Amino acid sequence: MPIPNLLRLIYRNTRVNTDPGSLIILLGLPALYLVFFGFGFQSLAGAAAGGKSYLAYLTPGIMAFQAVMAGTVGGSMLWADRRYGMLAQLLVGPFTRLQYLLGIMFTSVLFGLGGAVVMLALASLLVGAGTVTLIGAGVMLGTIALGSIFFGSLMLLVSALVKSNNAYNSIQILVIFVVNFASTVFYPLSSGLPLAIQVLFHLNPLTYVADAVRGAYFSQLTPTEGWQVLVLAGETVVVLYLAIRAYMRSDVSME
């Protein structure tokens, strides 16, 4: 039976983007956050983490962070394919533009989920295995998948609009930094934070991903996380629409 086009594209995207260099960024960076921040801030952050060990508190945050990393991989795929001619080559092959886009999206989701599972496994070695319920696991995976689509769309939008390599890299670094540190990945949202930063936390979709994953990880899901996921889904639809629009109108190469 012939393999559908979409699966072939996902295979190609996965194979091309799992070279050692990419894996070090994709998994190594979050793993280093988990180990160094987890142990380093353990003594300082005990109280803020609500009585849990900071390493345990950080684990779901880092799992959520995989959605951002997966998104940047998705954006970089389109960027590199435009820059190095493969987008034009694929589009004179048996694929449609939509199939190509879906191929990137599904690959981003795979990377987000795979990375989160690796972080969970690493955390289990460091703090011991937790007890995640089946529903909790579903919420975790679903939210991370949704987050991967959101951040994948955001970075696709950037890579469809930006034409300079330096500009793309700078925007990517800025997005990772702001999204990562203005969220509940590393620390909880506290009323002691300046108002502007609190607002930024609330606007940041990674906060919703991190809160939902954390709630599921500690089996402490509340309706708030449910609403957050709904808002995230709405934001994802909007950003995905904008990304598709920009991508469909963009040049296939940078000649």
Next chain:
Amino acid sequence: MTGRLASTAQATPAQAPVLEVKDLHHSYDGKREALQGVSFTIRRGEVFGLLGKNGAGKSTLIKVMTTLLRPTQGSLRVLGMDPARDGQRIRRRIGVVQQGESFDFTTVQGNLDIYGILWGIPKEERERRRDALIQRFGLEDLRKRRSFDLSGGQKRRVQVAREFMHDMDILFLDEPTVGLDVIMRRSLLDSIRGEVSRGLTVVFTTHNLEEADYLCDRIAVIDGGKILVLDSLENLKRLYGGKRTMEITLGAGDAPGYFQALKTRLGPTDSLTVEDRSGILLTDEPKHALSLLVELSQKQAIQIEWLNIRKNTLEDVFLHSVEPGGQTHADP
């Protein structure tokens, strides 16, 4: 490798046009007209050469024919299908080697392998083709090297080899021999000839006239988005091969006046291109032209410093076609 090629090719009857281009226009952003009413047809098994300067419209035409760009006006049928409606079906039956680089971040072998997977070639067949192509294109020593680390010519070889991983009815080659050494270039052209003998149709853009001469059945000279000359190589040689090219350089004196006087006395089929004190005259009456040159030299008291008379080549046809006011001859 050619089994499926032959079977798909049979779907289009021999001598039936596989490409029909009628009054094709394309403009970028509605402003810059890259194609201005291009028309021709290409039959199965034909090698069709597109010659032109940089920016003449060759690559835009290839992009339109391969469904990457939409024509802004005119009609196009590829393998009997309309690209606006059947783009994906068309793309399943064509191969394209683009002018620019296009690689995945992996080894030479990996690039061929991934391409085979993308085209849905079963594993055993894929590996057989990959190894045969690596052999045929002299890539054995480069097999494990990363594509981006290769030289320009090596990359080009990989790009062309990769396209043969899948079957096709039409192969579009946009300047495929750029950067190749003489041996590799000839080997590539021979490979293409071999595929053509098995029914493949080839559309080929090049700056290299020797290549066009070696490979093409028909040639179109394109400039400013228009086809200036289109005919079989034999006809072009018959039409222009009888002509002579006279290259002339004048000494001190009124060179513009000399060339102006010369122009007024040339025959209707002659053409003259002037640059500073030199001129290139294309004529089918070299004896008459020679006496004219000498006569004018005496009348205008200007010395002919250098004169060369030679048989016309494809290069002359090309040069005279793309010069302003040059000849046009199209037989689509």
